[in-house]
Amino acid sequence: MRFLVRCGAVMGSLWLLSAGGAALNVRVLVASAPQLTVRLPVAPAAPAGPLSAPLPSTLAPAPLPTQTWTVGAAGGGLTLNGQPTGNASLYLPPAPGQTVEIAGKTYRGGVQVRVQSGGVQGINVVDVEDYLRAVVPAEMPASWPPAALAAQAVVARTYVAARLNPAAPYDTCATESCQVYPGLSAEKPQTDAAVNATRAQVVAYGGRAASTYFSSDSGGFTASSAEVWGTDLPYLGAKTDPFSAGGPRARWRLEVPLSRVQAAAEQYGARGALRGVTISKLSASGRPTELTLTAAGGTLKLGGAKAGGFVRALGAPGTRLTLGGLSPLVMEGSGSGHGVGLSQYGALGMAKAGYTHLHVLGFYYPSTSLGTLTASDRAAPVLAQGPALPGLDLLAATPGAPQ
Known part of the structure; x- marks a missing residue:
């Protein structure tokens, strides 16, 4: 890869468009560490003479060889295999069919590496449609119906x-x-x-x-x-x-030991032994917008995102729920997520x-x-x-x- 070997592709800014202007690229932070390993395919050199006869169609093309680089940071710049580059950012643009390995995972597209806080960030630069090919099956089972x-x-x-x-x-x-x-x-x-x-x-x-x-x-x-x-x-x-x-969390019930409720309450600011946890305000969707925590040291009200954060800290898969008791605290709800x-x-x-x-x-x-x-x-x-x-x-x- 020419730009890495010669360290000649300093990135002042990274445009969203590919060189030809046809692809819409997204930059995804995929790794951050003191140093990263990047593996790149090495394109074969063009033949000096006439092209030889093509391989028979029954033979699969041989995989391209790869080159491995250990990318580190020193003195505010990047190092490649321990050698300083003089640059804080290097970039290999994406190309059709190209893949790159960053920190042990293979991605489509190209890569940008940059110094950040004394370490190295690995950023995959990939066409948005190719990006989605990995995102959608990671977010939803591929066996689900096409419309979903x-x-x-x-x-x-x-x-x-x-x-x-x-x-x-x-x-x-x-x-x-x-x-x-x-x-x-x-x-x-x-x-x-x-x-x-x-x-x-x-x-x-x-x-x-x-x-x-x-x-x-x-x-x-x-x-x-x-x-x-x-x-x-x-x-x-x-x-x-x-x-x-029809989901697995359509209805659920949890019994949370008082010790866990007490620990969570203290993290949210309650003082002294806990005496009660109640929902004091409920949204139109049936989710608590305010919780009242009664403890020996006084009463604490948790509103907004803190109310949802508290019940999630107790293991609730969702926030559409009811509360009862204290030892244990019984949470009964439906759904999963926000x-x-x-x-x-x-x-x-x-x-x-x-x-x-x-x-x-x-x-x-x-x-x-x-x-x-x-x-x-x-x-x-x-x-x-x-x-x-x-x-x-x-x-x-x-x-x-x-x-």
Whole structure:
């Protein structure tokens, strides 16, 4: 790889577009460590004379040899195999069919390595559609119906489109803090098909990519963005979700020992022996917006995100629940995750009932439109807003009755 061997590709800024302007790339932080191993394919040199006869079609082409680099940091710059490069950032652009191994995992596309806090960040630079080929099967079982997988593909594409930012060192990460992105090994034919079938489709609102939050199971009632995060978005409201009924966490019950409740309460600021935990305020979706912790040292109220954080600290898979007792504290609830936006088990239910992925998106993100994401000659993608996504009348939205 010429740029690494000669250390001649210093990145002042990384554009979202490939050299030819045809691909829309996303930069994914996939590794961060004192030093990283990067393996790159080495392209064969062009022959000096006339081309030889092609190999018979029955013979598979030999795999390209690879070159391994140990990338470290010293004196504010990168080192390659222990030798200083004089650069704080190096970049191998993505090319069609190219893969790269970063910290033991193989990814499509190219790689940027950069110094950060005395260590090295490995950033996979990959076409957004290739990125989704690994994200969708990591976020939803590939065995699920095509309509559910297609909805997840659009949601995932929209999620990352809203985060493309050429001014930042990278756009997104590869963990649950962003979207899970395991690389090439996660790809499946069924989810590849879903990505291809929805190519460039995004959920749009007001001419921009919508905030397509999603969770595992709404528990029969979606949560609003206002009650969970304090941000009121008109297409992320609380409403009945009759499709989320068949998940493994549709109904659950936990008995939490007092010792664990006491420890959690102290972490949230309670003083002295705990005497009671009650829900003092409930949202329209049936989730606590305020908890009251009564202890020997006084009464403590936990509101907003702290209320949900407290019950999750006790092991609750979701926050749509009731509380009872104290020793043990009995938590009974439904659903899994924060409940905002698309419910994955709800998407499964809708797909089984015959709804399309557009119906799924229209139900969980009402008042939004189907947009198209394209590259441009600028350092940002273009989003063309299309038709409104179909809505569902809940009174008529019964299994077997797609609209």
